[in-house]
Amino acid sequence: MRVSFWVALGLLFTGLIILTLPDSDSQVFQINANHGPGLSDMVGITIILVTWLWMMIKIIERRKLVLLTLGKVLIAALLISIAVGAFMITWGLVHTKDNLLLAGISISVVAYFILIIPAFRTVPEQ
Numbered sequence: 001m002r003v004s005f006w007v008a009l010g011l012l013f014t015g016l017i018i019l020t021l022p023d024s025d026s027q028v029f030q031i032n033a034n035h036g037p038g039l040s041d042m043v044g045i046t047i048i049l050v051t052w053l054w055m056m057i058k059i060i061e062r063r064k065l066v067l068l069t070l071g072k073v074l075i076a077a078l079l080i081s082i083a084v085g086a087f088m089i090t091w092g093l094v095h096t097k098d099n100l101l102l103a104g105i106s107i108s109v110v111a112y113f114i115l116i117i118p119a120f121r122t123v124p125e126q
């Protein structure tokens with residue numbers, strides 16, 4: 001694995017830790033009755049989103065390697081999983097269903113992780 005993979009993983013975990021820390025800040029905005037990020041949550045979310053964007057750029061840059069490594073069928077299944085996960089996250093937030101929200105996050109994280117690994121893999125010189 002490339003050093004950039006471990007840096008990205010470290011940034012994701014840093015953002016996640018910041019996001020899960022208890023905060024007493026007032027909500028910046030309210031998503032539903034139970035959810036709304038405070039200022040510290042916004043910092044964690046920003047770190048996660050910027051790192052996610054960097055990882056998506058890496059996947060696009062190395063799409064041929066990702067395609068060769070995973071194959072069309074698995075990539076299609078992963079993209080469907082990501083879409084289903086995004087739907088579950090949205091539905092869980094809109095309807096205050098925390099179990100659905102967590103399930104959607106879990107599905108999306110696993111699918112993204114499988115998709116990201118080949119994009120950050122070190123390819124031996126030929």
